Amino acid sequence: MKTRNTKLWIRSILCAAFAVGVVSMSVGEEELSGRAAAQSDIACSELENPVYIAGASAVQALIEQAQRALNDVDAGITLVYQNVGSCEGPPALIGSGTITSTPNYYTFDDASDPKKATGRTCTPPAAGVAPDISVADVTAATCGRNLGGGEEYTPGPNHLEIGGAIQAMTFAVPSTSSETAISAEAARVVFGFAAEEHVVAPWTLGSNVHHRRPTSGTQILAAAAIGLNSNLWAGEQLGGNGNVVAALKAATDKNSAIGLLASSAADKERGELRILAFQSEGQACGYLPDSSATSFDKVNVREGRYGIFGPIQFLVNVNDSQLPVAVSANSDDHVRAAIDFLTLSDSLDKESQLVMLEAAVSASVIPPCAMKVQRADEYSEPVSYEPEQACHCFFEVNAGVANHGCVSCESDADCGGDTPSCNFGYCEKR
Numbered sequence: 001m002k003t004r005n006t007k008l009w010i011r012s013i014l015c016a017a018f019a020v021g022v023v024s025m026s027v028g029e030e031e032l033s034g035r036a037a038a039q040s041d042i043a044c045s046e047l048e049n050p051v052y053i054a055g056a057s058a059v060q061a062l063i064e065q066a067q068r069a070l071n072d073v074d075a076g077i078t079l080v081y082q083n084v085g086s087c088e089g090p091p092a093l094i095g096s097g098t099i100t101s102t103p104n105y106y107t108f109d110d111a112s113d114p115k116k117a118t119g120r121t122c123t124p125p126a127a128g129v130a131p132d133i134s135v136a137d138v139t140a141a142t143c144g145r146n147l148g149g150g151e152e153y154t155p156g157p158n159h160l161e162i163g164g165a166i167q168a169m170t171f172a173v174p175s176t177s178s179e180t181a182i183s184a185e186a187a188r189v190v191f192g193f194a195a196e197e198h199v200v201a202p203w204t205l206g207s208n209v210h211h212r213r214p215t216s217g218t219q220i221l222a223a224a225a226i227g228l229n230s231n232l233w234a235g236e237q238l239g240g241n242g243n244v245v246a247a248l249k250a251a252t253d254k255n256s257a258i259g260l261l262a263s264s265a266a267d268k269e270r271g272e273l274r275i276l277a278f279q280s281e282g283q284a285c286g287y288l289p290d291s292s293a294t295s296f297d298k299v300n301v302r303e304g305r306y307g308i309f310g311p312i313q314f315l316v317n318v319n320d321s322q323l324p325v326a327v328s329a330n331s332d333d334h335v336r337a338a339i340d341f342l343t344l345s346d347s348l349d350k351e352s353q354l355v356m357l358e359a360a361v362s363a364s365v366i367p368p369c370a371m372k373v374q375r376a377d378e379y380s381e382p383v384s385y386e387p388e389q390a391c392h393c394f395f396e397v398n399a400g401v402a403n404h405g406c407v408s409c410e411s412d413a414d415c416g417g418d419t420p421s422c423n424f425g426y427c428e429k430r
Helices: 057-072 086-094 140-147 184-193 217-226 241-250 263-269 332-342 350-362 392-398
Strands: 050-055 078-083 104-107 118-121 133-136 159-174 181-183 209-211 258-262 273-275 277-279 309-317 421-423 426-428
Touching: 050 086, 050 332, 057 078, 057 104, 057 159, 057 217, 057 241, 057 263, 057 309, 057 332, 057 350, 086 133, 086 140, 086 217, 086 309, 133 140, 133 332, 140 217, 159 217, 159 241, 159 263, 181 184, 184 209, 184 217, 184 277, 209 241, 217 258, 241 258, 241 263, 241 273, 258 263, 263 273, 309 332, 332 350, 350 392, 392 426
Parallel strands: 050 078, 050 133, 181 277, 209 258
Antiparallel strands: 078 104, 104 118, 133 309, 159 258, 159 273, 159 309, 421 426
16 A cells, blocks of 8 residues: 655654753652562452552552552551553443453552552452542543443432642654654654555564453543544554553564653653653643653643643432442442542641642642643643642642742741742741
């Protein structure tokens, strides 16, 4: 079949880096979702106060670090996570179904790296587990819209969907690739044709074009950004971030390899993978999620220049007072505590807020209080946003920004001028 090289007319260029001083954070080289979980003979029900979560692979890092935060405040709760994909969780929760895949829970056993999680498996009931919490990169309604679903994706009056931290989705290549950027138009051709009929060099080998399943929230978010329905992607379809990471690393022809990854997975692999700058339609150049390839400040997401991002969505059953209730967990209180941590709720006490904010930064996601833009939904343009209690400085300091210009404080009395409010240990505008 005759092919056409379309590189010249859809080539993206990388925007100049913003002047934000950064230092590199220490990041492990382990695969995020592809780590081998330590085997365990324990029944999930025997864990300390298990709360069952089912959904997106892209939130594994957040669930790991939320478990660490819960441990730090002696919450006595175990997050039990079934990685089944963004749009598999809502139908199970809404339809009171069960999920039979082997769950993971996380321990922190490395004294030299207290943030490093070890995934362990537990044995669920033979009939499966009904999730207490569903988690996705997109809303249940967006899952239904993309997959042609109906009632199974429609929350009822006794369901509550809560937006949490913000995550970027990325196109990534091996670190030896010649490419540093990709445009929405180029991505639409690469992932729409996978080197059949139309070709964008150097991605000329369809078997090296790696993407996710149509039920993946990562893919649905990226699909909205490049204008390609999540059901129509061509190339190699893989389940989970870890499998995409592994495929990119294993590629023999590194220059023709490209894959779709959540930033939480791509950030863990910066030694061997490179995140491409993304040029949205209408932009003159492409932007990385961060100010540079070595930083973790997510400034271009936080300020709306990087085009593929959205809040993580948590879905729970609620009572008539709209308070979360348990399905498989031991008590409603355990589910409520878990959802408060996972969504960085304002109802957390100060100590819990601080440890969970730090946990979110470690997981390469952005607390809503560190955002300067927001979206009405996955398909809307970003609009200016000012959090009620901003944490821009907390985020930047913990993300390793060197020249952050922030002033530490213990109370409002230590602040003044344009930054009169002491929020999370730093002076902010509000």
